[in-house]
Amino acid sequence: MLDFLSVEIKRGLQLLSDGKVEEALQLVTDLEKQDDFKSKDKDFLHFLKGGVLYFLGRLQESLTIAEQEYQEGKRLNKHLYSIDMVFLKFANFILLSRASEVWEDVDFCETLLKSELHETSSEINLRKGFVYLMRGYYFWYENNYDKALKHFKQSLAIIEDFKIFSFLLPFIWDAIGFIYSTKGELELALTFYEKYSVLSKGSGYLNKLIIASNLRSIGAIYFQQGELDRAIENLQKSLEISKKMYLPIHVTWAYFILIHVFLEKKSPKQAKEYLDHFYHYIEKKRIPKDKLEYQWYSLSKARLLKSSTRIRERAEAEKILKDLIEVHDVAKLREDNLVPIPEEIPEVLIELCDFYFEELRLTNDLKILDDIQPFLTRLLKESERTKVYTLQAHTNLLYGKISLLQMNMGEARRYIIQAQDIAEDHGLQLLARAISEEHDKLLEQLAEWENFKKQKAPISERMNLVSLNDTIGRMQGRRAIELAESIDEDSILLLILQEGGILLFSYPFTDEWKFDEELFGGFLTAFNSISDEVFSEGLDRVKFGQHTVIMEPVANFSVCYLFKGGSYIAKQKLSKFANHLQKNTSIQQTLDKFSKASQLLEIKDFPFLESLITEVFLSKSSELKA
Numbered sequence: 001m002l003d004f005l006s007v008e009i010k011r012g013l014q015l016l017s018d019g020k021v022e023e024a025l026q027l028v029t030d031l032e033k034q035d036d037f038k039s040k041d042k043d044f045l046h047f048l049k050g051g052v053l054y055f056l057g058r059l060q061e062s063l064t065i066a067e068q069e070y071q072e073g074k075r076l077n078k079h080l081y082s083i084d085m086v087f088l089k090f091a092n093f094i095l096l097s098r099a100s101e102v103w104e105d106v107d108f109c110e111t112l113l114k115s116e117l118h119e120t121s122s123e124i125n126l127r128k129g130f131v132y133l134m135r136g137y138y139f140w141y142e143n144n145y146d147k148a149l150k151h152f153k154q155s156l157a158i159i160e161d162f163k164i165f166s167f168l169l170p171f172i173w174d175a176i177g178f179i180y181s182t183k184g185e186l187e188l189a190l191t192f193y194e195k196y197s198v199l200s201k202g203s204g205y206l207n208k209l210i211i212a213s214n215l216r217s218i219g220a221i222y223f224q225q226g227e228l229d230r231a232i233e234n235l236q237k238s239l240e241i242s243k244k245m246y247l248p249i250h251v252t253w254a255y256f257i258l259i260h261v262f263l264e265k266k267s268p269k270q271a272k273e274y275l276d277h278f279y280h281y282i283e284k285k286r287i288p289k290d291k292l293e294y295q296w297y298s299l300s301k302a303r304l305l306k307s308s309t310r311i312r313e314r315a316e317a318e319k320i321l322k323d324l325i326e327v328h329d330v331a332k333l334r335e336d337n338l339v340p341i342p343e344e345i346p347e348v349l350i351e352l353c354d355f356y357f358e359e360l361r362l363t364n365d366l367k368i369l370d371d372i373q374p375f376l377t378r379l380l381k382e383s384e385r386t387k388v389y390t391l392q393a394h395t396n397l398l399y400g401k402i403s404l405l406q407m408n409m410g411e412a413r414r415y416i417i418q419a420q421d422i423a424e425d426h427g428l429q430l431l432a433r434a435i436s437e438e439h440d441k442l443l444e445q446l447a448e449w450e451n452f453k454k455q456k457a458p459i460s461e462r463m464n465l466v467s468l469n470d471t472i473g474r475m476q477g478r479r480a481i482e483l484a485e486s487i488d489e490d491s492i493l494l495l496i497l498q499e500g501g502i503l504l505f506s507y508p509f510t511d512e513w514k515f516d517e518e519l520f521g522g523f524l525t526a527f528n529s530i531s532d533e534v535f536s537e538g539l540d541r542v543k544f545g546q547h548t549v550i551m552e553p554v555a556n557f558s559v560c561y562l563f564k565g566g567s568y569i570a571k572q573k574l575s576k577f578a579n580h581l582q583k584n585t586s587i588q589q590t591l592d593k594f595s596k597a598s599q600l601l602e603i604k605d606f607p608f609l610e611s612l613i614t615e616v617f618l619s620k621s622s623e624l625k626a
Contacts, residue, residue: 057205
């Protein structure tokens with residue numbers, strides 16, 4: 001497959017894949033002394049040398065080669081060579097936190113691949129793998145997880161066919177693992193992280209960086225899953241490697257998570273030992289107080305103090321957390337802009353919210369919710385600024401739960417619906433389903449909440465129904481998403497309604513349904529209209545005893561679905577059906593025709609509709625996404 005490469009170049013790439021970076025460098029040095037290299041071999045020798053320097057951590061030297069040779073490739077119209085050098089530039093820019101500087105070059109690479117190329121299909125395919133990988137990172141930085149996953153997997157499928165380029169696989173697996181972890185799909189994330197560790201060979205700078213990062217990621221997942229001893233084992237190994245590499249950001253991050261794990265394990269003594277090591281490390285490295293690494297130390301100290309039962313220590317924890325916020329706010333007010341504004345740390349805001357929720361449990365004083373609101377507002381703004389959609393969805397969910405505690409049911413539902421929409425729109429399906437389950441639970445408890453409202457029940461009783469710990473725990477990275485077992489809903493009735501609630505089409509799935517569909521359709525439309533005008537929220541779902549109903553607009557019509565069971569899968573099915581109606585011109589024309597004639601549409605008038613209903617609502621193998 002790689003016939004276009006010389007034996008020497010192949011050997012160099014294989015050494016890199018085997019983790020023998022120093023041997024690869026010696027080979028490059030020897031090859032550079034030869035004068036009889038073919039042009040294409042010289043090109044790949046530059047690529048190989050840049051890659052070797054990259055793995056040795058000599059990023060500036062690697063980047064210099066990439067930038068010089070990229071310009072040379074463009075000058076000589078060597079399209080594939082230009083792609084190679086952009087890929088090398090890109091790899092360096094990722095580590096230098098300058099990824100945004102290379103996106104235009106990636107666009108150019110995609111243009112080159114669409115141009116007329118005279119190289120073999122194997123050569124072209126390899127570069128497609130490079131471009132898919134770069135574009136995957138682009139979508140990752142944009143927090144577009146589904147598109148990022150698609151491109152990483154396309155790259156993976158190509159690179160796996162080029163065995164001597166297996167040194168690229170750990171980077172792809174790490175990226176895929178990180179995205180699955182962000183989406184809450186922890187078992188899938190572990191699968192890729194564990195593959196990644198197997199191929200992290202050698203003693204080069206970057207090999208060590210890969211291993212340390214991998215162990216830290218695995219440790220964080222075990223933390224979320226509650227496997228605290230396994231989390232500690234991986235994090236300790238990551239810390240030891242990072243300390244030998246003189247990487248303050250990696251060392252401090254490992255300390256930060258380790259202390260959190262020990263506190264979750266109810267081991268304050270070990271947490272204090274690591275906090276002391278953390279302090280000595282940042283003092284030794286002379287890390288300023290406005291740097292992120294120092295703020296992680298301060299947050300770790302606050303967490304340790306907050307875990308105490310002593311009032312004085314908890315008061316000190318609160319002061320540290322508020323001081324961290326003040327450092328950020330004071331920096332923003334400076335007019336000189338000579339010193340970078342320290343990054344807003346969402347964990348500080350989350351920790352303060354948790355602090356006040358604990359106080360709320362102890363005092364039952366609802367006024368404490370007023371103290372929490374400003375921190376939630378900041379969290380929401382920060383999540384919108386940084387496009388961290390998991391945080392955005394969770395913050396809306398937290399808003400909903402606070403509204404519940406305040407007995408504001410309409411606002412609570414609005415925030416919960418918004419949280420689920422954010423999760424669904426950004427490919428966070430596991431989180432979306434968890435939020436949907438919480439919404440279903442709220443509907444089942446409506447009578448209980450109404451009873452609380454009438455009796456003015458104390459805050460302690462309300463908090464028992466709200467499950468604040470689960471939401472805060474996920475936001476703090478110490479709890480995984482837990483879902484009930486997925487069971488298909490029982491379909492009861494499907495309606496298509498005209499404006500004003502006039503029934504156009506009905507499809508009962510079971511003989512169980514005995515009500516007048518037309519009356520029921522009018523009621524739902526009236527309910528939806530009232531919701532829109534009074535509560536500024538559409539009809540997401542309504543519970544009638546054991547039955548749930550959801551509704552979705554399609555052009556001038558509304559589709560209504562009645563069922564028993566969980567709402568998440570049902571809502572996806574309805575959305576898919578509504579999308580089919582929206583896109584299918586024939587269906588639209590038929591609906592318009594019967595609507596104008598004020599006739600009820602029956603299955604015998606349009607048999608295709610029945611096959612579509614069966615495919616979407618009754619077929620076990622049907623894809624839920626339209």
